[in-house]
Amino acid sequence: MCAAKKGDLSPSEKELFDVITAGNVQEASRLLGCKDVRVNCLDEYGMTPLMHAAYKGKADMCQLLLRHGANVNCNQHEHGYTALMFSGLSGKTDITWMMLDAGAETDAVNSVGRTAAQMAAFVGQHDCVTVINNFFSRARLDYYTKVQGLEKEPKLPPKLAGPLHKIIMSTNLHPVKLVMLVKENPLLASPSSLDKCRRVVELICEKCMKQRDMNEVLAVKMHYIGCVLDKCASFLEHNRDQLDGLIKSLLKGRDEDGFPVFQEKFVRECVRKFPFCDATLLQQLVRSIAPVTVGDEPTALSVLTQAVTGQVGFMDAEFCTTCGEKGAQKRCSVCKTVLYCDQSCQKLHWFTHKKVCKKLHEQREQQQPAQNQAASEDTNEARESAQQH
Ligand SMILES: [Zn+2]
Ligand SMILES: [Zn+2]
Structure with a gap:
């Protein structure tokens, strides 16, 4: 699939590599629409735009390139590295996951016989190793x-x-x-x-x-x-x-x-x-x-x-109390301490949550004034120290 010749780049393709390094997704998107830009073109080392984006840890860029038909298993790199190997080296679990989901082969080896998981382990990117092994x-x-x-x-x-x-x-x-x-x-x-x-x-x-x-x-x-x-x-x-x-x-x-x-x-x-x-x-x-x-x-x-699973996804995601899905946004309106994906998850949990909901609400009420108090003390302290200097 990678019929492109190494280093044989049109001016716009050269620009694409620069834009990827800079992380300008909008500009990359425009360039990918140009006639003289091949999504699987190769730089002088045999790296594709996708490999660059993966190695630099740019998830949006990877997504854009995959949408434009980037070949996730291209292996023209001079040392046999694949986009999955570069993802593992970058330490980005979301990108590693993206490559696997796009069909990256986990058994492919580089020129010294190492798989992507082994390479990631070698440089201490254990979360990426976990993602690969979990696939x-x-x-x-x-x-x-x-x-x-x-x-x-x-x-x-x-x-x-x-x-x-x-x-x-x-x-x-x-x-x-x-x-x-x-x-x-x-x-x-x-x-x-x-x-x-x-x-x-x-x-x-x-x-x-x-x-x-x-x-x-x-x-x-x-x-x-x-x-x-x-x-x-x-x-x-x-x-x-x-x-x-x-x-x-x-x-x-x-x-x-x-x-x-x-x-x-x-x-x-x-x-x-x-x-x-x-x-x-x-x-x-x-x-x-x-x-x-x-x-x-x-x-x-x-x-x-x-x-x-390692830490796939975003660390600050909120989880559903019922089913553990990420990105839950519906909060119990009474206690405001538990979150759900939607009403059906909330309904499933209510038979047991109703027994503690009121108690949680009271606890929260008690904690909040204390927190406000602490916050105002902090501000006072900050003001005082500012006055002293
Ligand atoms: Zn749920
Ligand atoms: Zn509640």
């Missing part, structure tokens, strides 16, 4: 939808590959979110389908641990998803209420502060059941979770999420 392409899952060896039927019915892949790719590991993903697909929400999916993710988990280039991150994630699917299956066998009962159990808060005890214990149990006891990542997780009293921070879910 699982649809093609790898589709392997299980084909009859292998002496099998009479594939391990995974092809119709289940789509919904299962969606769950595997979720960066939100909140158990309620995962149950919602199961629930939204009638094909998936039956004990026999869930059982097949669970067995496939367990196989993937095992493969991740036994392959030469071990991937503990993906193994832990697959195991955890398997536990959630198993829980859904056993719940559906005993109740016919479409998993709502399971969601309620996961959300139910204890009386004093609304902390979801069952959810915490469930996530802890999933971690504990990881079948490869010697795994370094498992030991790290256990060390972080075990000393924490149930109800205190950090929650098992937050420890697991950080270990498995």
